[in-house]
Each structure stands twice: as C-alpha cells, then as structure tokens.
Amino acid sequence: MGKRMIALGFEGSANKIGVGVVTLDGIILSNPRHTYITPPGQGFLPRETAQHHLHHILPLIRSALDTASISPADIDCLCYTKGPGMGAPLQVAAVVVRILSQLWRKPIVAVNHCVAHIEMGRIVTGAVxxxxxxxxxxxxxxxxxxxxxxxxxxxxxxxxxxxxxxxxxxxxxxxxxxxxxxxxxxxxxxxxxxxxxxxxxxxxxxxxxxxxxxxxxxxxxxxxxxxxxxxxxxxxxxxxxxxxxxxxxxxxxxxxxxxxxxxxxxxxxxxxxxxxxxxxxxxxxxxxxxxxDRYCVDNGAMIAYTGLLAYANGLITPLEESTFTQRFRTDEVHAIWREKDMLNANGVDS
Known part of the structure; x- marks a missing residue:
C-alpha cells in the first residue's frame, strides 16, 4: 500500500484563522481554528483581523500537526486561500505559506475559498x-x-x-x-x-x-x-x-x-x-x-482538501504566483478533478 497523500491548509479570508490537515480520501486529521470576536454592535476591520491572525497562526500550526500526529516531512503540499476575502487577513496566510514552503521545501497550491466550501461539503455529505x-x-x-x-x-x-x-x-x-x-x-x-x-x-x-x-x-x-x-x-x-x-x-x-x-x-x-x-x-x-458549523464555517481543512485535489491532478502554484486577491470568482477555477470524476462516472478512462 502506497503512502497516503497529506496536505496542510490555511484559511484566513475573514475573521477566522484555521489550519487543517487532510488526506486525499477526505479524512480530516486535524482542523483547529480561532475566531476574532469583536464587542457587540461592531464589525471586524481588516487591520485588526490580520493582527488577530498573526497572533494565532503559529499555535494553530503546532496544534494541527500535533493532533494529526505528523511532522513537516509527512506533508505533500501546502495549501492556502488565495481569495476572495479581506485583503489584510488573506495576506497573513499567503506570507506564512511562502515561508513554510521555503523552510520545509514543499510545493504550494493556491485555493479558491468558494470552491473549497463546495468540495468540503461534497466530501463530508457524500453529495455527488x-x-x-x-x-x-x-x-x-x-x-x-x-x-x-x-x-x-x-x-x-x-x-x-x-x-x-x-x-x-x-x-x-x-x-x-x-x-x-x-x-x-x-x-x-x-x-x-x-x-x-x-x-x-x-x-x-x-x-x-x-x-x-x-x-x-x-x-x-x-x-x-x-x-x-x-x-x-x-x-x-x-x-x-x-x-x-x-x-x-x-x-x-x-x-x-x-x-x-x-x-x-x-x-x-x-x-x-x-x-x-x-x-x-x-x-x-x-x-x-x-x-x-465544523464544516460550514470557514476552516483550514476545506482549503487543504481542495488544494490536495488540485495537487493530485498535477496543479501547483509557483512561489512567485502565490499571491492573494480580494476578487476571485468561483467560475474562474478549472476544477480538473471534477472532469476526471465525470469521465470515470461515465465509464471513460481518464
């Protein structure tokens, strides 16, 4: 039996910072997150939200790895939310994933936040x-x-x-x-x-x-x-x-x-x-x-899983392209893994 593929994912597009560890067959090994909560009557501003994410990101990474009982050597790729979302919070995950990619020598996969919600929903519920x-x-x-x-x-x-x-x-x-x-x-x-x-x-x-x-x-x-x-x-x-x-x-x-x-x-x-x-x-x-709320609400596992689907189909994001954007349409993403699923379902060898 071959080694299972594992991804580490980072979500930080709004007021939640999450880190998830997921296998290609959708098993969630860990999925800690922390929410920036403001006083009643107030929303969350980009700068303060980014500061919250910076404060919690390293403890969440440690927690995710420890709970999953893995080390950086076990990770196949690092996935992060490219967008859409709030600029300053998005930047936190983009910077962290670049640093870890160079420290651990792991490939990066940029993920669309909206598509990640869909793929997490599909794998958790079994919707086809x-x-x-x-x-x-x-x-x-x-x-x-x-x-x-x-x-x-x-x-x-x-x-x-x-x-x-x-x-x-x-x-x-x-x-x-x-x-x-x-x-x-x-x-x-x-x-x-x-x-x-x-x-x-x-x-x-x-x-x-x-x-x-x-x-x-x-x-x-x-x-x-x-x-x-x-x-x-x-x-x-x-x-x-x-x-x-x-x-x-x-x-x-x-x-x-x-x-x-x-x-x-x-x-x-x-x-x-x-x-x-x-x-x-x-x-x-x-x-x-x-x-x-474990899966509906923003979380790192959905980013890890969707990034791993892309990575398993040969898609990676070069370091110089591992940017973030507040505008990233759902229909901009080529969901190559769905194409192969549909071919297999129709009995066509992909």
Whole structure:
C-alpha cells in the first residue's frame, strides 16, 4: 500500500484563522481554528483581523500537526486561500505559506475559498452533483458544475446574505459570540409576529441591501412604539431572505434538471434555512445535503482538501504566483478533478 497523500491548509479570508490537515480520501486529521470576536454592535476591520491572525497562526500550526500526529516531512503540499476575502487577513496566510514552503521545501497550491466550501461539503455529505447554495458573510451564489467549472446561476447583486444578517445584529446590539448570525437565529425562534419586508428576487439574482435599509429604519421605530419585539424582527428577516434563496435555488434545480441541493458557507449552518430548503427538495423528490458549523464555517481543512485535489491532478502554484486577491470568482477555477470524476462516472478512462 502506497503512502497516503497529506496536505496542510490555511484559511484566513475573514475573521477566522484555521489550519487543517487532510488526506486525499477526505479524512480530516486535524482542523483547529480561532475566531476574532469583536464587542457587540461592531464589525471586524481588516487591520485588526490580520493582527488577530498573526497572533494565532503559529499555535494553530503546532496544534494541527500535533493532533494529526505528523511532522513537516509527512506533508505533500501546502495549501492556502488565495481569495476572495479581506485583503489584510488573506495576506497573513499567503506570507506564512511562502515561508513554510521555503523552510520545509514543499510545493504550494493556491485555493479558491468558494470552491473549497463546495468540495468540503461534497466530501463530508457524500453529495455527488448537486445544485449548490453558497451563503456566507461575503458571498451568496447558486452554483452548479458544468464542463470543468463551477458555474454561477444566480447571486447577490449587492451585499451577501450573511452580511445582511450580521449588520442587522449590530442594530439590535447582539453579541458576536459565537457569531451574530447564530444569535439572530436563536432570537428568531422566539418570534411570533411576521412583519412584511421587501422581497427582492430579480431573475436568478437577489438583493439584500434594500431589505436591510428598510428593516433598520423600521426596527427603531417599531421597537420604540412596542409594536414588535427584537425576536419578531429577526424572525421576519430570516423568513424573507431565506425564502428568496429557496426560490432561486429551486429555479436553478429546474434549469439543471437536478433534484439534490448542497448548502455550504457559514449561513448554511442555520437550521431554519436547512428546514425550508429540505421541504422544497422533498417536494421535488430530491434531497438536501448540509453540514454543521465544523464544516460550514470557514476552516483550514476545506482549503487543504481542495488544494490536495488540485495537487493530485498535477496543479501547483509557483512561489512567485502565490499571491492573494480580494476578487476571485468561483467560475474562474478549472476544477480538473471534477472532469476526471465525470469521465470515470461515465465509464471513460481518464
């Protein structure tokens, strides 16, 4: 039996810094991470987030290697998030991976953050070729694989759904621990009154900025007059934006003639979103694939695994090209490993 392939992955595109150790067959040997949590009512700024990542990166590397019971000699490649994300936090992982590559003499693989969420979701849930709803603080996209790439069928035309929820959490001064979206979810479970909010689906795309502006203005006035509770507002916001996401996902399913859906990204942990999507899938005779916060939320293992898929198919990133970018579209990536999977599934020798 040959040596198993192992990758060390670094994720730091937003407020989480994570280091993961993964094998090519998807076994996660370790996956520690640390979250930068700001006081209630505040977001996280790039410079302070980068300082947080710098402070925690070395302990996380030690923890990842120790937990996985491996040494640098056991590692086949080093993978990092190239983008998309916030510039300063992204830079931390890019610099660290360059240094370790030269110290340990290991090849580098640059990874698209969005594609990594998809591949982690696929390996964890066993979903083969689903329509993907990718929802996080920085991204909202409906995606399906076709001819070597993950194609975007619909997306937000302004802010991401996670950003919408996070910003409303600041209006209510909710805690950022463990995340503002999680605390909105818990509060929404106590809501009893549904308030009509703008519903902004435009073809296959969605818009959240107008909904946010409306509820921000409405919230202060209605709360002041005791016309509703914070729980009612959270409930109404969730129901509205999640209904929009279910609608465009179902439309993509019809277009692709696909019955299965995979939800990935930090907002994908939301149990109400999963419930609404599961009902829609079951009505169409399909299945919903979803995970918990271990894999939905940004982590190093998803970067390691996706980078290892690329590396096993002959892709590496030269040192001088191991840069980072805040703009890196999902459909820019040539998913060569999916091409080979499809050929094998069709009985064609790759």
């Amino acid at each position: 070729d689903p329509v993907v709803l990718y929802v996080s603080g920085g991204n909202t996209q409906v995606i399906a694989y076709s001819e070597g790439r993950y194609r975007i069928f619909g997306e937000t035309i302004d802010i991401a759904v996670g950003n919408c929820l996070d910003r409303f959490a600041r209006v209510l001064n909710l805690s950022n621990d463990p995340s503002p979206g999680y605390n909105i979810e818990q509060l929404a479970k106590k809501g009893v009154q549904f308030l009509d909010l703008p519903y902004a689906v435009k073809g296959m795309d969605v818009s959240f900025s107008g909904i946010l502006s409306y509820i921000e203005a409405t919230a202060v006035e209605k709360l002041k007059n005791n016309e509703c509770t914070p729980a009612d507002l959270c409930y109404s916001l969730q129901e509205t934006v999640f209904a929009m996401l279910v609608e465009i996902t179902e439309r993509a399913m019809a277009h692709c003639d696909t019955k299965d859906v995979l939800i990935v990204g930090g907002v994908g942990c939301n149990e109400r979103l999963q419930e609404m999507m599961r009902i829609m899938c079951s009505e169409r005779g399909g299945r919903l694939f979803a995970t918990d």
